[in-house]
Amino acid sequence: MVVALAIGGGWLYVILRGNLVDNAGARTELAARQAAADIAAGHGRPHGDLPEPDGGVDAVLVLDDQGRPLASTAPHPAARAAVLAEFRPAGGRDSAVRDFAAAPALAGHTSVVAVVRTPSPSGDGDLYVYALTVLDAVADAQRALGVTVLVGGPLVALLTGLIAWTVTGAALRPVETMRRELVAVSADRLSRRVPAPGGQDEITRLAETVNDTLERLEHSVTRQRQFVADASHELRNPIAAARAELELALLNKPDPGTAASLTRALDSTVRLEHIAADLLLLARLDARQPPNAELVDLSLLAAELIARRRSARVPALLVPADDPVLVRADPGQLERLLANLLDNAQRFADSEVRVGTATDRATGTALLEVADDGPGIPPEATEEVFDRFTRLEADRNRASGGTGLGLAIAREIAHAHGGTLRVEQSGRGARLVLRLPTADSAPRP
Template identity: 50%
Template sequence: MLRPLTGHPRTAAVIRRLASRSVRARTTLAACVSVAVVMLAASAVVQTLLRVNLEHTVETGAREEAQAVSRLATAGRLTPQLPLGPGTDFIQVVDAHGKVVARSPNLDGRPALSPTGTREGHRTYNLDALGEKHDQRVTTVTTATPTGPVTIHVGASLRTADTAEDITTAALAALGTLLVLTVGALTWRTTGRALRPVEAIRAEVAAISDRGLDRRVPAPRGDDEIARLAATMNAMLERLEAAGIRQRRFIADASHELRSPLAVLRTQLEVAHTHPDPAVRDTLVEGALQDTERLQALSADLLLLARLDATGRSRPEELVDLTDLVRTTVAARPTDLHPITLHTPVEITVPGNVLWLGRLLTNLLDNAQRHAVHRVTVRLTTDPATGGAVLDVSNDGPSIDPADQERIFERFTRLDDARSRDDGGTGLGLSIARDIAALHGGTLTVHDTPDGTAFRTRLATVTPLRAGAAAR
C-alpha cells in the first residue's frame, strides 16, 4: 500500500526544515511555488488550445481533400491513382462491394481500410504498413458516382501537431524554469534588503543591557511597517530608560530618607541604654518612638508607591460615593488642627477604589493643614463642560513659586519652608496623591488662589446620586 507523500518521514523532515527556515527563505519558496503553479496551469491551457487548433487545421485539410476527390468521383473523372495534396498521407476510394477503385501511390496493393476502434470521438485505422508512427486523422466521405456509391478515405498525419506540441512544451518548460529562477532571485534579494533593517534592530536590541537603556535602534527612512516598528522600539526604550532613572533615583532617595532616621534612632537607643538618669532615658525612648513612627509611615508610603507602580494602567472599577467619602474623611480629621470648611452641593459617584481615593484626600488634607495659617477649604463640584468630578483642597498658607508647582509632586521633594522632618512629612504624600489620581484616569494640579494655594483633582463620574444637597 502506498503511503501519502506528506506522511513519508523524509518528506515530513524536509517540510519541517523548510518551515523552520528564515522569513527570507519561506517568502522566496512561497513565491517560487506560486509562480510554478501559475506557469503549470497556463502551460496546460496553452498546450490544450494549441493542440485543438492544430488538429482542427489538419482535419480541415483532410476534409477539403476528400471533398475534392468526391467531386471527381461524382463527375466520373476518378483515376486509379490519385496524387497526394499538401499535408495528406493517403487517399483510398472503395466502392459498395469493398473493392478499391482509386488510391494514392503509397497504398498500391493495399486492401480496403477498415476501422479498428474509436479514440477521442474519431475512428482509428491500422496504418502500420505505411511506416507512420504519428497519429492520423482519417476523414471518410460517401458520394454517388455514375457507377454507384463510393467511400472516400483521406488520412492526414498529426506529425506537425505533435512536433509543434513538443516544441511548445520545451519552450514553456524553459520559460517557466527561467521565470521561477528569476522570481526566486528577485524575491530573495528584495526580501533580504527589506529585512536588513529588522536584523539591525534585532542585533541592537540583543546588545542592549539593563545598563545601556540609553541606546536606540536604527530607524530606517520612510513610513513603512519597519520604520514604525523602529519608532515603537525607540519609544519603548525611552520609557524603560525613564523608568530605570526613576527607579534608581527612588532607591537613592529612599536610602537617604531611611538612613537619617535610622542613625538618629540608633544613637538615641545607644545613649538611653547607657545613660544613668531615668528621666533622660525616658526622653530618649520617647524620641526613638517618634522616629519609629516616622519610619513606619515612610515604609507604608513606600509600599503603597510600589503597589501603585505594580498596578500600572489597571483602573479600578468599583463604584464609590465620592461625596460620602469626602464628608466622612473630613469629619474624621483631628479637631486641634486648622478647621476645615466643606462644600458639597452635589452628590457624585465615581469608579475607583475607596481606600485609595480616601488616601488621596487624606494626603491633600495633611499637606493643606501643615501649611495653612488659619483655615482649610474642601469643595466638591462637577465640571459643567465634561461632567467630571472636581475636588478642590485649598489653604490660606503661603503660595508656591510657579517654578516649584510641578516639582512638589516628585518623590521625596520638600520645599525650603518644609524641610523639617518634624513638620514636612515624608515627601511622598503629594506624589502618592497624583499617582492615585492618574490610576483613576484623573489629574492632580496645584494653582494659586487669592487666599493661598489650592490642589485640584479631576475624576470621571458615573451618575449623580442626588442633586441639590445642602452645603455643609
C-alpha cells in the first residue's frame, strides 16, 4: 500500500507540474501574441514602456533583430535581453515557448518564456516580442502537493491499514473461534462443536461443514470403540474354552511331540486371551467412564505388588516415601497401571528395577517412578512407546511375552485419573514417571 501511494503521489506530482507549466505557457504565448498584434496594428508602442500584461504574465519585452531592447513592462530590460536574445522561433515558425532556469536577470526564478516574431511597423526588419511568466505558483503547488503526499500519504496508509485490520479481524473472528474450538476437540471430547455465526456467508457454511465432519467422526469412533468392546467380550468365552481344552489335553500326558505342540498352542492362546482382555479394558477406558475413586496409598500398593513378584527374573526394589503417598483412584486400575510398568521394566532390565514414590506438596502431586538398567528408550521415541501395539527394539518380539498394549493402557489409566505418565531420561535404562493429584488436591466424586 505504501509503495502504491508513493507511485501514485509521484505520478500526480509529475502530471500536476506538466499541466501547470502547459497552462502557464499557453497564457504567456497568448500575452506575447496579443502584444505583437497590437504593435503590428499600430496600437502598441514598440519603443519605451508597454502596458502591464493580463492573465498572470509578469513581463513583456520587445527586442529588435540585433537583440537590443526597444520596449519593456519591467525594469532592467537590457539584462533580460542578454538572457532572452538567443531564444528565437526556429525555422519558419513565428513563435516558440520554453522554460528558463532561474537566473538573476529573471528575478532568480524559473520562468516560462514565449517569443513571437512580428514585422516592424517602420518596415526595417522584424521585432521579437517576449512574454515571461514566473513559475512561482507552479513551485508552490508542487511543494504543497509534496507535503500532502509525504505527510498525508503515511496517514492515509495508516488509517487504511487500521480500517482493513479492524474489518478483517471482525470478519475472521468467527474463524478464530472455530480454530480454538477445534484445538479443544480430542478423542475423549468428540461431542464438541464449533459455533456457527448467523447468515448464509462462507464462514457459516464452513462452520456447518466442520460440524458435520465432527459428527461423522464422532459416530465413526463410537462405532469403532463399540466394535472393539463387543469383539473383545465375545472372544473371551471361546478363548477361555480353547485354553481349558488345551490344558485338559496336557493333563492326559500325551506323547512328547504332541505335548510340545499343545504347549505352543496353549502359549498362543494365553497370549490371545491377554490381548482380548487388554483390548476390552482399553475400550472401557476410551468410554471415559469416571473411575471408582477410593483412598489409595501408592507406597503400600507398590510394596504389595512387588512382594507378589519376588520370583520375577529381575526383582524390583522399592524406595518408599517417608510418609504415605495418598491419592484418590480406582485401586484395581491403579494396580494394573503399576503392574504394566513393572512388566515392562522387569522384561528389559539387566539386573535392577527400582520403584520410588514421593509427594510434591508444592504442586499437590503424587509421584511414582519405575526405573530399570536395561537398553532404555531413545529420546525420539518417548511418545511412540505409548502407542498401541508398539515395539521399538528388535528383541521386543512375541517371545518376550508382551502384547504391545501395556504402556498404552497405563497412560490411559493415568489420564482417566487426571494424571500423566511420561518417559523421563536417566543416565541408564528407562525411567517412567507417573504423576497424580494427591488426595488433598484431587476433586472428590
